[in-house]
Amino acid sequence: MTLPLVSTLVTPPVNEVELLARASALAGYTLGELATHAGLVLPANLKRDKGWIGVLLERYLGASAGSKPEQDFADIGVELKTIPVDSAGRPLETTFVCVAPLTGNSGVTWETSHVRYKLARVLWIPVEGSRDIPLAARRVGTPLLWSPDAQEELRLKQDWEELMDLIVLGQVEKITARHGEVLQLRPKAANSRALTAAIGEFGQPIMTLPRGFYLKKTFTGPLLARHFLI
DNA sequence: GCCTGATCATTG
DNA sequence: CAATGATCAGGC
Numbered sequence: 001m002t003l004p005l006v007s008t009l010v011t012p013p014v015n016e017v018e019l020l021a022r023a024s025a026l027a028g029y030t031l032g033e034l035a036t037h038a039g040l041v042l043p044a045n046l047k048r049d050k051g052w053i054g055v056l057l058e059r060y061l062g063a064s065a066g067s068k069p070e071q072d073f074a075d076i077g078v079e080l081k082t083i084p085v086d087s088a089g090r091p092l093e094t095t096f097v098c099v100a101p102l103t104g105n106s107g108v109t110w111e112t113s114h115v116r117y118k119l120a121r122v123l124w125i126p127v128e129g130s131r132d133i134p135l136a137a138r139r140v141g142t143p144l145l146w147s148p149d150a151q152e153e154l155r156l157k158q159d160w161e162e163l164m165d166l167i168v169l170g171q172v173e174k175i176t177a178r179h180g181e182v183l184q185l186r187p188k189a190a191n192s193r194a195l196t197a198a199i200g201e202f203g204q205p206i207m208t209l210p211r212g213f214y215l216k217k218t219f220t221g222p223l224l225a226r227h228f229l230i
Numbered sequence: 231g232c233c234t235g236a237t238c239a240t241t242g
Numbered sequence: 243c244a245a246t247g248a249t250c251a252g253g254c
Contacts, residue, residue, distance in 0.1 A: 046236080046237060046238085046250095047237080047238065047249095047250075048250055049235095049236095049237095049250080049251070050235070050236040050237040050238075050249080050250055050251075051234075051235025051236045051237085051251070051252090052235080052251090053235085053236085054234090054235045054236065055234090055235060055236095055252095058235080066233095066234070066253075066254090067232080067233045067234035067235085067252080067253055067254070068233080068234075069232090069233060072234095082235090082236085084236090084237080092237090093236075093238095094236095094237095094245085094246095095236090096234095096235080096236060096237095098233085098234095099232075099234095129237090131238095176246075176247090177245075177246045177247070178245095178246085184246090186246070186247065186248090187246090187247060187248060187249085188233090188236095189231095189248080189249080190231085190249070190251090191248070191249060191250090192248060192249080194231075194232095195231085196231070196232080209247095209248095210231085210232080210233095216245095217244095217245090
């Protein structure tokens with residue numbers, strides 16, 4: 001077996017076929033093998049390197065690095081998501097989608113939302129995530145190129161509209177992770193002291209904890225399972 | 231602080 | 243013991 005080229009030599013994929021071929025070539029390798037081959041130092045665990053796996057796979061696949069609010073493969077309209085799974089392929093964590101806009105939302109619709117944009121086309125790469133497997137021994141799984149079907153998009157749209165209505169109406173601080181069936185709103189910040197502008201209950205400006213949209217496991221689980229059962 | 235990449239760890 | 247709320251790292 002031959003490992004794919006290291007990240008520094010990887011240019012962005014020109015189409016989905018090439019991207020999927022690159023991702024498929026990683027399936028079966030351990031994170032230790034991929035780290036060594038890329039000349040990266042594997043952290044002991046993910047406590048202080050929570051996004052490490054995502055960055056590693058970005059480099060192998062030729063994703064445009066950086067912190068731009070764009071898709072990872074903007075040229076071909078694809079977002080990359082690594083997702084930790086258990087031995088049965090079920091997700092171990094929710095999936096962050098994007099930061100939630102808490103101000104300037106007049107006229108924003110589902111059709112023009114960042115959530116819809118980010119989820120329009122996603123390359124899911126499951127990675128063994130059980131904490132009792134040492135990071136170096138965790139294996140990369142089979143990738144899945146996905147777009148929401150009509151039913152999935154409807155459920156996302158309904159949750160997004162419910163959450164955005166609350167945000168616009170000054171109820172952001174009343175929203176908990178229990179709102180929404182498949183999409184939830186949770187803190188997304190450096191810590192609980194971080195603040196960003198939002199709208200208060202009387203329509204006045206307030207400062208509150210930054211929030212992000214996350215996909216619940218009840219959404220990503222069946223999505224992954226459907227693929228691997230077919 | 232904002233946005234990217236997410237997982238951690240306390241709690242119900 | 244799953245899920246919610248909190249947190250970690252890095253670039254700009």
